[in-house]
Amino acid sequence: MTDIEILYNGRCPICSAEIAAYRRQAEDADAPLRFIDLHQTDTADWGLTPEQATRRFHVRRDGKILSGFPAFLILWRELPRMRWLARLLDRPVLRQFAEFGYNRVAAPLLYWLHKRREARTG
Template sequence: MKVFFNNSCKICRSEINLYKKENIKDIDWIDITNNSDAEKETSRNDKELLRRLHVKENGKIIEGAEAFLYVWKKIPKYKFLYKFFKLPIIFSIFKYGYEIVAFFLYLKNKKQLKKLS
């Protein structure tokens, strides 16, 4: 599984670093910052990648709150988060909450996007 994340965002980096400490061999952590290979592999542009967490597993791209479920499911220490947040009503709340937080993080970090001139 590949996890595409924004390493230039302090909040994103801090959270992903917690997961990286678990040394899960099945997860490749890919920084999306100015990464055209990530754009090609996910078929997402830099704005889309910056906007949400993305996971690629078995050729499928998963994004946003659902991507976090995939990450948590793979990490034993965080599997309790997967079990809780996958519950239908909880997932709905989580998904909307994630989108709100992700939007504000996007606004905060969008200056890092490549300038098209």
């Protein structure tokens, strides 16, 4: 089975906490997931600038990179305790709401918080 690579922002406390929970579930389920902190890798290997990598959540499966809400669906489908959520939110109307929420609220808010943290820490 091919590993699914998860690219995340390890400097984001919210992202790190969420990834830690996913990592525990992946270990319990022996899921083929590999978690990669974008600050510990060359994002060019993903075809992304560091700025692009920071703005959204990314996964790579079979050489194909998915970003945003579709990336979460890929991740959740591999985790037994999250599969129900992937099935639920992959329905047409619910998926539209979830994508809107991620694209217009969650991703911009997390990016803004990241930039604010970086400005404070210099």
